Amino acid sequence: MLIESIKKEAIIILNDLHSVAVLLILPITFMVIMTFAMGEKQANLVKKINVSVHAEKSDYSLLSLVSYLKTSGFKVNQEESVDAFISIESGFERNLLLKDSEAQILLSYSNELSPQTRLMIAELVKVSISKMKLHAYMEEVGDFDESLSMAEKVDIVNESSSVDYLLNEQNQDQVFSAPTLYSIPSWLIFGVFFIVLPISTTLIKEKENGTLIRIQTYPISNQQYLFTKALSYSAVSVIQWLLLSVVGLAFVPWLTDQALLVINSPSLYLLSAAFIIASAICFALLIAALVNTYEQAIVLGGGINILMAALSGFMVPIDMMPDALANIANFSPMYWSADILKQGLAGDSLMQAVPNMIKLSVFGLGCYLLALNLFIKKTNKLSWT
Amino acid sequence: MVNQDSQASQVQHKVIIKAEQLAFRYPSNDFPSIDNVTVTLKKGKCTGIIGPNGAGKSTLISLLCGLLTPEKGQLTYYVDDESSQAKSTLLTKATNSQAFIEQHIALIPQEYAFYPELTVKQNLQYFIAISERKRDKQASILAASLAQCQLTHVANKKAASLSGGYKRRLNIAIALSKSPDIIFLDEPTVGIDPVSRQEIIDLLKTLKAQGKSLVYTSHMLNEVEQLCDDIILLEQGKALAVSDLTSSNMMITVSFLAHPNTEMLRKQLQVLLPDIDTAQTQLNIKIADISQLNAIFTCLAQNMLVIKQLHFSQNSIDQLYFSVYHSKQATQDGAC
Numbered sequence: 001m002l003i004e005s006i007k008k009e010a011i012i013i014l015n016d017l018h019s020v021a022v023l024l025i026l027p028i029t030f031m032v033i034m035t036f037a038m039g040e041k042q043a044n045l046v047k048k049i050n051v052s053v054h055a056e057k058s059d060y061s062l063l064s065l066v067s068y069l070k071t072s073g074f075k076v077n078q079e080e081s082v083d084a085f086i087s088i089e090s091g092f093e094r095n096l097l098l099k100d101s102e103a104q105i106l107l108s109y110s111n112e113l114s115p116q117t118r119l120m121i122a123e124l125v126k127v128s129i130s131k132m133k134l135h136a137y138m139e140e141v142g143d144f145d146e147s148l149s150m151a152e153k154v155d156i157v158n159e160s161s162s163v164d165y166l167l168n169e170q171n172q173d174q175v176f177s178a179p180t181l182y183s184i185p186s187w188l189i190f191g192v193f194f195i196v197l198p199i200s201t202t203l204i205k206e207k208e209n210g211t212l213i214r215i216q217t218y219p220i221s222n223q224q225y226l227f228t229k230a231l232s233y234s235a236v237s238v239i240q241w242l243l244l245s246v247v248g249l250a251f252v253p254w255l256t257d258q259a260l261l262v263i264n265s266p267s268l269y270l271l272s273a274a275f276i277i278a279s280a281i282c283f284a285l286l287i288a289a290l291v292n293t294y295e296q297a298i299v300l301g302g303g304i305n306i307l308m309a310a311l312s313g314f315m316v317p318i319d320m321m322p323d324a325l326a327n328i329a330n331f332s333p334m335y336w337s338a339d340i341l342k343q344g345l346a347g348d349s350l351m352q353a354v355p356n357m358i359k360l361s362v363f364g365l366g367c368y369l370l371a372l373n374l375f376i377k378k379t380n381k382l383s384w385t
Numbered sequence: 386m387v388n389q390d391s392q393a394s395q396v397q398h399k400v401i402i403k404a405e406q407l408a409f410r411y412p413s414n415d416f417p418s419i420d421n422v423t424v425t426l427k428k429g430k431c432t433g434i435i436g437p438n439g440a441g442k443s444t445l446i447s448l449l450c451g452l453l454t455p456e457k458g459q460l461t462y463y464v465d466d467e468s469s470q471a472k473s474t475l476l477t478k479a480t481n482s483q484a485f486i487e488q489h490i491a492l493i494p495q496e497y498a499f500y501p502e503l504t505v506k507q508n509l510q511y512f513i514a515i516s517e518r519k520r521d522k523q524a525s526i527l528a529a530s531l532a533q534c535q536l537t538h539v540a541n542k543k544a545a546s547l548s549g550g551y552k553r554r555l556n557i558a559i560a561l562s563k564s565p566d567i568i569f570l571d572e573p574t575v576g577i578d579p580v581s582r583q584e585i586i587d588l589l590k591t592l593k594a595q596g597k598s599l600v601y602t603s604h605m606l607n608e609v610e611q612l613c614d615d616i617i618l619l620e621q622g623k624a625l626a627v628s629d630l631t632s633s634n635m636m637i638t639v640s641f642l643a644h645p646n647t648e649m650l651r652k653q654l655q656v657l658l659p660d661i662d663t664a665q666t667q668l669n670i671k672i673a674d675i676s677q678l679n680a681i682f683t684c685l686a687q688n689m690l691v692i693k694q695l696h697f698s699q700n701s702i703d704q705l706y707f708s709v710y711h712s713k714q715a716t717q718d719g720a721c
Contacts, residue, residue, distance in 0.1 A: 004515075005511070008507070011503055209497060210492075210498035213494060214494060217492055218516050219487040
């Protein structure tokens, strides 16, 4: 019976283009887009930003600020759409070395810029002003040879202010530095949780076309029926998992020119898959038992999944969220899932994954018991129509 | 609901389900959906349940096949076990109603209660796998179900691509693959052409001849008449009429020349048949059995009645439906 059930559910899903899209195409698309987005380096971002610098008169301070902004990577005063405007007030150069000077530089942005990019521009402009300050100081104490050009002086300041040699950034070559580690597990889990839509629509169809009533006269209890459904969809999810893993671990890094993801702990990776699939199926069964129409299934099932994904840091990384929002992630099954999956990829020990596995088990069991209760109540109310 | 004691019922056609004074009310309703309805389903017979929309047909079927539990009344299932085989007219009360339903009852809803994405064969394989766990038997059940409903040549076609007639057959084949003794059918010929419809009616007649009990609901009264032995006419949850179509639907109208003593004639005939209606020059006689005709004509001859015209008619189910329904309406209007 189980084989026939698995065969039935697999055929139904394969015949439904929407289900295939939701289970495979949607997560793969997100994997590619988000890996591209997260793989963009800051240097590449800065290169795209055009800063317009303006001063009341073309003096030494204007020239030096433009030079330092250029060495930070910005395009300056280019004939194209402007992303940031810098206005230097008169007397700026005179006040540069004073401690309590009033603001002399006005920085404004194009409305199209995100808060993150604005923050980055402000930080780099501050670095440029710091270098200008060092430049002014070196001029004042006579550190520069009078024969040096502006470009040569800028080079000396850049060299003097460089701190790169003081910093040893760790873990650069490890798996955690790869954008793929953040995007691929996240969207793989997102796809697995979207099994909610095929399960819900199948159950609604079965209710609507009388199949569920017909099955009530068969030697199969509602408990057995729901359990068989759970097993059948688990088999479908395992196939989905394998396909998404192959695409996510091999194809997406190749396509996006990112480091390949290696599964450092295959056993933990597989165990994580089992926990994630089981909890996603139980959650899907709960929604399927709860809803009565296709619209409810899409709104409730799809809506909760998208909300969980957002709160779990799939769209905006958790470390970029405010504390209050980041704390909510700790209550999201998708976040627990992503955590144990990353641990499997990074090669952590099983013990490190156990807390989240316990959380997923409790969540899954709770959903399953609720789903069973609701399903039995609803099928007991079924009558010939 | 099912009595534990083993008891037999002695009827000509073995009683397989007996429902006595069933009552049921949906929690959201103020009025009962089924009110004191008594039904007897017999082996090898077809019982039609008719009535206007909302009369309670679906609720009654749901009660009879165990989908709903009655608030009041007694529902008894009888099984054809070894002890009952010994005495051909007796059946034994089932001790476990759920097991009885699973083993003996099949439903054919009005909707196409199968998976359109699957082929005919895959659909049957799935339902057979639920009802019959032994894999070696499954193949033979599949072949038999396909053959019985003439679906063998479309076995590998996707159910969604079948014509309406074939979809109806698949709906029936799935029910038959369970080898049920009682089949509940809800308008199984809706939306199909007359040829396919007749083929389905013929298939159902064959099933009846094989000893299957059918419970048939339809608004197509001519189909009910063709197929059913008994009918139950429901209105607002009440059984307005329960009729045996095989024995009570023949009417003879005798038109005669004026007779000097019509009253005496009527009294003599009433001794033979109580259900007689006499007018000045006409007798309307309802007979249960054709063999009663001889006695009637002997009586007419003894009274020197000069017959002008004789008319035989079958009381159609339509007449029954409308007469009962209209008399009910008239009673209600009078009450108002």
